[in-house]
Amino acid sequence: MSVVRTENLCKSFGQLEVLKDVSLSVEQGEVLAIIGPSGAGKSTYLRALNHLETITSGKLYIDDILVEEWHHGHMKSKLPHKEHARLLLKMGMVFQRFNLFPHLTAAENVMLAPVHVGGVSKTEARKLAEEQLEKVGLSDKINEYPSKLSGGQQQRMAIARALAMHPEIMLFDEPTSALDPELVGEVLGVMKNLAKSGMTMIVVTHEMGFAREAANRVVFMCDGVAAEEGSPDELFTNPQNPRAKQFLQSIL
Amino acid sequence: MRKAAVVIAAVLIMLAVSSCASGSLSGLYEEDVLRPARVKLDFSGDSVTLTSLKGDLLTGTFTASGDVVEITFPPAEAHALGLRQVMNGLRSGDKIIFEDYTFLRMPSALEKIISWMPALLNASWITLSLTVLSVCAALILSVFLALGKLSKNFITRNLSNAYVFFFRGTPLLMQIFFIYYGLPLIHSALTIQSRYMAAFIAFTLNIAAYVAEIIRAAIQSIDKGQMEASKALGLSYAQAMRLVIIPQAYRRMIPPICNEFVMVLKDTSLVFVIGLMDLTSQTRKIQSSNNTTLVFIPAMALYLVMTSVFTSVFNRLEERLSRYE
Ligand SMILES: Nc1ncnc2c1ncn2[C@@H]1O[C@H](COP(=O)(O)OP(=O)(O)OP(=O)(O)O)[C@@H](O)[C@H]1O
Numbered sequence: 001m002s003v004v005r006t007e008n009l010c011k012s013f014g015q016l017e018v019l020k021d022v023s024l025s026v027e028q029g030e031v032l033a034i035i036g037p038s039g040a041g042k043s044t045y046l047r048a049l050n051h052l053e054t055i056t057s058g059k060l061y062i063d064d065i066l067v068e069e070w071h072h073g074h075m076k077s078k079l080p081h082k083e084h085a086r087l088l089l090k091m092g093m094v095f096q097r098f099n100l101f102p103h104l105t106a107a108e109n110v111m112l113a114p115v116h117v118g119g120v121s122k123t124e125a126r127k128l129a130e131e132q133l134e135k136v137g138l139s140d141k142i143n144e145y146p147s148k149l150s151g152g153q154q155q156r157m158a159i160a161r162a163l164a165m166h167p168e169i170m171l172f173d174e175p176t177s178a179l180d181p182e183l184v185g186e187v188l189g190v191m192k193n194l195a196k197s198g199m200t201m202i203v204v205t206h207e208m209g210f211a212r213e214a215a216n217r218v219v220f221m222c223d224g225v226a227a228e229e230g231s232p233d234e235l236f237t238n239p240q241n242p243r244a245k246q247f248l249q250s251i252l
Numbered sequence: 253m254r255k256a257a258v259v260i261a262a263v264l265i266m267l268a269v270s271s272c273a274s275g276s277l278s279g280l281y282e283e284d285v286l287r288p289a290r291v292k293l294d295f296s297g298d299s300v301t302l303t304s305l306k307g308d309l310l311t312g313t314f315t316a317s318g319d320v321v322e323i324t325f326p327p328a329e330a331h332a333l334g335l336r337q338v339m340n341g342l343r344s345g346d347k348i349i350f351e352d353y354t355f356l357r358m359p360s361a362l363e364k365i366i367s368w369m370p371a372l373l374n375a376s377w378i379t380l381s382l383t384v385l386s387v388c389a390a391l392i393l394s395v396f397l398a399l400g401k402l403s404k405n406f407i408t409r410n411l412s413n414a415y416v417f418f419f420r421g422t423p424l425l426m427q428i429f430f431i432y433y434g435l436p437l438i439h440s441a442l443t444i445q446s447r448y449m450a451a452f453i454a455f456t457l458n459i460a461a462y463v464a465e466i467i468r469a470a471i472q473s474i475d476k477g478q479m480e481a482s483k484a485l486g487l488s489y490a491q492a493m494r495l496v497i498i499p500q501a502y503r504r505m506i507p508p509i510c511n512e513f514v515m516v517l518k519d520t521s522l523v524f525v526i527g528l529m530d531l532t533s534q535t536r537k538i539q540s541s542n543n544t545t546l547v548f549i550p551a552m553a554l555y556l557v558m559t560s561v562f563t564s565v566f567n568r569l570e571e572r573l574s575r576y577e
Pocket residue numbers: 013016018036037038039040041042043044045
């Protein structure tokens with residue numbers, strides 16, 4: 001069963017075609033890494049999945065349910081609002097620039113959505129926040145404001161915040177690119193644990209080491225096209241696509 | 253705290269300067285005649301003819317018995333001139349008996365200021381309450397206007413824009429005038445009986461347009477990532493606004509809203525067009541009836557005190573809201 005699947009997903013900003021017929025699917029428990037040069041459309045793809053961008057054409061499935069279908073900027077079908085929102089909640093997202101709520105403490109950041117979206121009581125949410133923050137190693141920062149934490153701690157807090165909604169799949173958009181090099185490891189460590197625990201994940205990353213080690217499958221994206229797809233071994237050692245070859249040579 | 257001390261010091265210095273200044277001015281020839289005064293002149297020493305006196309003293313009334321002439325001065329500025337001429341006519345040995353001491357002894361600046369204080373404080377209350385009430389009412393109205401301006405809905409957005417366009421684009425003076433005098437002409441049901449109420453409505457409507465812009469700018473200054481993170485967590489637009497965006501925007505609104513308070517405090521002087529006695533109108537009234545500019549000193553001091561109250565309240569608010577930074 002696929003958790004998330006897109007068929008011929010296209011996205012344009014005006015005349016600019018950013019995504020061209022991207023068809024990908026992610027199975028339960030799978031970790032998919034998306035790599036590719038800057039401007040390839042990787043972020044846009046994740047944002048389209050999570051409804052932060054409306055797609056131009058194509059189909060989006062969550063849990064094998066057709067969530068929406070677009071055709072040249074016109075909506076062809078969409079689930080009723082409630083159902084749509086429920087399915088979108090199955091995705092948790094972690095941003096490159098954390099996007100923590102600066103006016104709330106770590107616990108409050110984690111509690112916000114469970115209380116106001118999940119309808120969980122405050123005391124329960126507090127317990128949930130403590131659990132999630134412990135998972136990412138921030139037990140001692142529960143009452144700190146984000147500005148008091150290091151970049152690595154902030155990103156781990158953002159992961160805890162997303163996990164508190166019990167998503168089926170986590171989307172990571174370059175979670176470590178805004179971090180100082182010495183802080184990258186702690187975030188990747190949390191993500192590896194998460195992968196090991198069976199979480200389905202899509203990770204846009206420039207950390208080839210992580211992609212190699214933790215991903216089941218790697219997609220190379222270039223100019224809005226999913227140009228090559230394969231196991232980390234195949235793709236890193238023997239890329240077929242000339243652009244992929246070039247890209248890997250330039251960064252490895 | 254430091255600011256309050258500076259204001260108090262400034263007020264004290266102003267009062268000190270003003271009492272020194274008038275100390276040197278006060279005296280017999282000073283123009284400030286506060287009350288009718290009666291003066292007795294004793295001409296036993298030398299001769300001053302009554303007729304020449306009569307000619308000199310233009311407005312006084314005289315009664316003479318023996319050598320003593322009694323002159324009663326009505327309360328007007330010209331009499332000091334008359335008195336001066338009487339004095340010029342005196343010879344050594346003549347006596348002047350002042351029966352009404354207040355004529356001679358000018359009230360000191362401080363005494364004058366104290367005597368004006370009840371009227372000034374009353375007027376300050378109008379100024380202050382009008383400012384606070386209308387800014388607070390405007391804050392509520394402006395949140396809706398700001399959200400309207402940011403709305404994707406064509407009608408809401410354009411209604412809000414038109415509102416702001418109108419109230420920012422026309423003089424406040426005319427808006428006050430129109431609401432008090434103009435509305436009843438359109439329909440008698442629109443008559444607003446109380447001047448204060450009319451001023452309150454006009455100010456609220458006007459300020460809301462400015463504050464809406466402040467709020468809109470503050471909301472838009474919040475990083476887009478905040479809305480995206482909220483949506484990704486499943487919050488609705490309204491929830492994201494209420495729980496995430498607006499709480500952060502608060503802090504950025506505080507300095508410009510404080511500024512707005514201070515501006516409005518001074519703009520309230522426009523209510524003179526509908527005959528409401530605010531601090532500025534009262535000051536001008538005292539100034540013209542007493543023919544003194546001294547009254548501006550306590551009036552300005554009162555404005556400074558009110559301004560510093562606003563600033564210190566807002567500074568404290570800002571400090572409290574900055575705790576997470
Ligand atoms: N809101 C937008 N409006 C117009 N163009 C956009 C918008 N968002 C992204 N783009 C364009 O879409 C293209 C793909 O952007 P995207 O952010 O998806 O790339 P990316 O693969 O994530 O790159 P990077 O590695 O730099 O993050 C870029 O050319 C970008 O300029």
